[in-house]
Amino acid sequence: xxxxxxxxxxxxxxxKKKEFNEKRKVxxxxxxxxxxxxxxxxxxxxxxxxxxxxxxxGFTDTILYPKxxxxxxxxxxxxxxxxxxxxxxxxxxxxxxxxxxxxxGTWLLNSCFSAIGGTLLYLLVASLAAYAFTFIDFRYRDxxxxxxxxxxxxxxxxxxVGNQSMVYSMGLNRSLLALIIPGLxxxxxxxxxxxxxxxxxxxxxxxxKMDGYSNFKIFYxxxxxxxxxxxxxxxxxxxxxxxxxxxxxxxxxxxxxxxLWTLQVGMAYIIxxxxxxxxxxxxxxxxxxxxxxVLVMYIIAQDKIIEGMSSSGIKG
Amino acid sequence: MERTIVLxxxxxxxxxxxxxxxxxxxxAIFLLPYLLSFIVFFVIPLFYGVYISLTNFQYGKPGVExxxxxxxxxxxxxxxxxxxxxxxxxxxxxxxxxxSVIMIPIAxxxxxxxxxxxxKKPPGFKLFRxxxxxxSIVPLTAAGTIFTLLFLPKSQNGLLAEFFGVEIKWFxxxxxxxxxxxxxxxxxxxxxxxxxxxxxxxWGGNFIILSAGLQNVPRHLYEAADIDGCSSFxxxxxxxxxxxxxxxxxxxxxTILGYLxxxxxxxxxxxxxxxxxxxxxxxxxxxxxxxxxxxxDIVANNLQFKSSLYGLGAAASxxxxxxxxxxxxxxxxxxxxKKTGTKISEAYNKWHExx
Numbered sequence: 149x150x151x152x153x154x155x156x157x158x159x160x161x162x163x164k165k166k167e168f169n170e171k172r173k174v175x176x177x178x179x180x181x182x183x184x185x186x187x188x189x190x191x192x193x194x195x196x197x198x199x200x201x202x203x204x205x206g207f208t209d210t211i212l213y214p215k216x217x218x219x220x221x222x223x224x225x226x227x228x229x230x231x232x233x234x235x236x237x238x239x240x241x242x243x244x245x246x247x248x249x250x251x252x253g254t255w256l257l258n259s260c261f262s263a264i265g266g267t268l269l270y271l272l273v274a275s276l277a278a279y280a281f282t283f284i285d286f287r288y289r290d291x292x293x294x295x296x297x298x299x300x301x302x303x304x305x306x307x308x309v310g311n312q313s314m315v316y317s318m319g320l321n322r323s324l325l326a327l328i329i330p331g332l333x334x335x336x337x338x339x340x341x342x343x344x345x346x347x348x349x350x351x352x353x354x355x356x357k358m359d360g361y362s363n364f365k366i367f368y369x370x371x372x373x374x375x376x377x378x379x380x381x382x383x384x385x386x387x388x389x390x391x392x393x394x395x396x397x398x399x400x401x402x403x404x405x406x407x408l409w410t411l412q413v414g415m416a417y418i419i420x421x422x423x424x425x426x427x428x429x430x431x432x433x434x435x436x437x438x439x440x441x442v443l444v445m446y447i448i449a450q451d452k453i454i455e456g457m458s459s460s461g462i463k464g
Numbered sequence: 465m466e467r468t469i470v471l472x473x474x475x476x477x478x479x480x481x482x483x484x485x486x487x488x489x490x491x492a493i494f495l496l497p498y499l500l501s502f503i504v505f506f507v508i509p510l511f512y513g514v515y516i517s518l519t520n521f522q523y524g525k526p527g528v529e530x531x532x533x534x535x536x537x538x539x540x541x542x543x544x545x546x547x548x549x550x551x552x553x554x555x556x557x558x559x560x561x562x563x564s565v566i567m568i569p570i571a572x573x574x575x576x577x578x579x580x581x582x583x584k585k586p587p588g589f590k591l592f593r594x595x596x597x598x599x600s601i602v603p604l605t606a607a608g609t610i611f612t613l614l615f616l617p618k619s620q621n622g623l624l625a626e627f628f629g630v631e632i633k634w635f636x637x638x639x640x641x642x643x644x645x646x647x648x649x650x651x652x653x654x655x656x657x658x659x660x661x662x663x664x665x666x667w668g669g670n671f672i673i674l675s676a677g678l679q680n681v682p683r684h685l686y687e688a689a690d691i692d693g694c695s696s697f698x699x700x701x702x703x704x705x706x707x708x709x710x711x712x713x714x715x716x717x718x719t720i721l722g723y724l725x726x727x728x729x730x731x732x733x734x735x736x737x738x739x740x741x742x743x744x745x746x747x748x749x750x751x752x753x754x755x756x757x758x759x760x761d762i763v764a765n766n767l768q769f770k771s772s773l774y775g776l777g778a779a780a781s782x783x784x785x786x787x788x789x790x791x792x793x794x795x796x797x798x799x800x801x802k803k804t805g806t807k808i809s810e811a812y813n814k815w816h817e818x819x
Contacts, residue, residue: 154691162691182586188578189595195610195664196598198623202613214621277498286491296502301793302510305725305756306785309516309763309778310509317526333502363490392603394728395756399764415605416732419612423635426620428613435609439602446601450594457597457669458676 203228203433207238210429228433250418251406252434258324259411262397263390266328267383273332275379278342279367283353293342300335312399324408326400331390337382340460344378345371381456384449388442411438517778523763523770536779549773551647552746553780556753558649563754564723567662571719572712574663575671580700583678593675600668607665608732615657615733635734638751652751654734661729666722670715677711678704710799717795721788727756736761747773755784 154162198217202210205220206227213221230236232252280286281293311330320326348371356366372379394412401408409417415434422431446453515521517536519529539549578596582589599607615634616622624630632653639653681704689699705712730736736750736757743749747769748758762769762777769777 159691166690177584178586181581181584182588185578185581185586185589185592185596189592192599192664193595195607198613199606199610211621214623214626217623273497273501276494280491280494284491284494286488299506301789301796303721303725303785303788303792305759305781305788307506307509307513309759309774309781310511310513311505312763313516313521313523313526314505314509314512316524329501330505333498333505335502338498363494367494388601394604394731395760395764398760402764402767402770412603412605415603416608419605419608419732420735422609422612423616423620428609428616428620431609432613435606439606442601442603443598446598453601454593454597454672457672460673 199432199435199439202429203436205429207426207429211426228429229437231430232433232437249406250414250430250434251409252411252414252437254407255409255411255414256437258327258408259391261324262327262393262410263387266331266390267386269328270332270334270337270386271379271383274334274338274382275341275372275375276367278338278345279363279371281342282345282348283350283366283371284363296335297339300339308396308399315400321400322405322408327397327410328390330396337386340382341375341378344375348374377452380449381452384445384453385456387445391442513778513782516775517782519775521775521778523774532775536775539776540779540783548743548746548749549776552743552749552753553758555647555649555740555743556748556755556758558644559752560724560726560754560756563655563658563726564720567659567666567723568716568719570663571667571670571723572715575667575715576674576712579671579675579678580704582675593672597668597672599665602665604728604732607661608729611657611661611733636738638738650740650751652734652738654730654738654752657733658729658752661733662723662726667719670719673711673715674708677708681707713798714795717791717798720791721795724784724788724791725756726754727760730754730757731760747776755780759784 201218201220204224204226205217206222206225209216209220209222227238231238232250235250281289315321315326315330320329352370353366356370361369392412393410394416397410397413401413406414415431415438418427418431418434422428516529518531518534520532520535521529535545538545540553541550543550582593582596586592614623616625617633618625618631622634634653634657637653638650639655641648641650643649685703685707686699689703694702730752734750734752736748736753738752739750747761747766748754753761759777759781762773762780764770
C-alpha cells in the first residue's frame, strides 16, 4: 500500500519537473514523428505521381526515353488518352489490334451505372428496412433481425456460385441489372443504418404519430433528414465498393461479352495486354481514369470517410 | 342456429380488418424489397450452391443434373481420385497461407506504429492521416498499372530494369523452390510485386481504426505511467496495447479474412502465373495461385473449366467459406459487446428491485 502512495510535495515536484521537460521532450517527439511521417508519405504518394506523369508521356518517349519520367522528351501529350477514349492510334505505332477492343467509354458507363445506381437503390431499400426494424412493431421482428445479423458470419464466397447460376436462371446473365440487384440484400449497410436509427429518440416518432403522420411521412420528413449523414457515408462506401469490385463482374460476364464489362474487368485486360506490347502508357492513362472518380470523392469527403471508417472500429 | 351480427359489431370488425391490413401492408412495403432480395440473393443461393456442389451441374444447363457421389469434394480431399486437381488446389492453399503468414503481421504492425506516430499530433497530422489512407482507396487495377510499369522486363522498359539494371524477369522466373510433404513448391519472383502492392495499399483501414482507438485511450493512464516512471516503450506495451485491444482484435481478424481471400493482386499482376508444367492444364496451375484464384479460375475466367468443372468451383468455394466463416465467427464472438462492470451492477440492482 504505502509503496504506491505519493505525497503532495512529491506530486508537485513531479509536475514542475514534467512541465519543465515537457516543451523540449514533446517537441523532439513531435519533430521526429513529423520527419518520419513526411518521408513515409512522400514514398507512399510517389506511385500516384509516377502514374499521373507517365500517362501524359507519348508513345515514342515511353520506349526511347523511359528514364525521363517527369519531363517527357517531346513534351506532355494526350496521345494515351486519345488512344483509349477515341481509338486514335499515334504515328509510328503500326497496327495494334488490341486497341480496337478497348471500349473504355462503355466500361466507364457500366461502372457508373453499377456504382451509382447500385448505391442509390441499396440506400433506399436498406433504409426502408432499417426503418421497419426500428420503428414498426410486428410479430417476430427481433427474431427476424437477429437471424439476418447472424447471417453475416457466412462469407460472400459461399453464395456467389449459387448466385451466379440464379442470375443465369432468371435470364439476367446478359443484363447490367445483374451488377446491382444481387447486392440489395447486403446486411452490413442495413445494420449500420439501423444502429443510427436506434439513436433517434422514440418520443419524436411517437409524437409525430400522434399528430397523424403516416409512416411514410415520418420516414422522409423526420428520419431521412436526421440520418442524412450516415446515409451519405454509407453511400460513399457503397460507391467505392461498387466501383472497385472485380470478382462479381468477372463471374457474371465472360470473355466475349466485352460490352458488359465494367472498368475494372476491362482494365485488368488492358494491363495484361501491356505486358506483351509496348502499351504501358495507355494502361497508365486507363489507371488515371479509373482512379479519378474515387480520388475526387476522397479529397472532397475525406473527413467523412475517415470518420465512418473509425466508427466502425470503435463500435466493433 | 343462425348467427346474427349486430351492426356495431360488423363495423368494429371491418375497421379492425382494414386496420390490420393497413398495418401489415405498410410493414410489407417497408420490409419486402429488402427481405425479398435477401432471400432471393442470399438464402436461396446458399442452398443452391450446396446443391450444385453435390451434383454434376453444368453452368447454363440447369435441370438435367444428377447426384454425383461427392465427386467434387473427393477431388479436393482424396489424393488418388484426381491428383492434378488435388495438387493445384492444395498448392493454392499453401500459397495463400504462406503469403498471409508473411503479410498479416506487417499489415498490423506497420499501421500500428504509424498510428502511434500520428497520435503524437505533429503539425499537419490530419493531412498525414489522409495521405496514409489514400493508397487504400485506389482500385486494384489502377494500382496494378503502376506496379506493372515498375516490374516490366528490360525489353519493355520496366522502371526497375531501366534505373537499377535489374535483369530478373519478374513474371516468368522462379525465385526458389523447397519441398513440402514430398511436393516441390516453386516460389515465383512475381510474389515480390504482389507483396509490394499489398504493402502499399493493403492496410489503410487498419490504420484508421487503430488511430481512432488510440484517441480513446484515457490520458490519465499515461500520466499515471509517467508518475511510475515508465519508459515510452513500456508505456506502449502496457498502456497503449491493452487500451486498443478491441480494435487490434478486429483488425487482426479482418486482415486474416482479407488475405485468405487474396485474389485481385495476383490476378491483375501475374494472372496466377507463371504456370507449373505438371499441373498447367488444371485450374489455377500457376506459381502465384491462391484459393480465391482457384475458385475464380473455374467459375469465371476459364470457359473450359466453367463448362466442365463448375461443381468443383462450388465445392471449393464452400470449403473456402467454411474456413472464412469459422474465422469471422470467432471474431464476432471476441468483439461482441461485453457487459462492463456498471452494466452488471445495474442488472443486479434491477433484479434486486424486482425481488
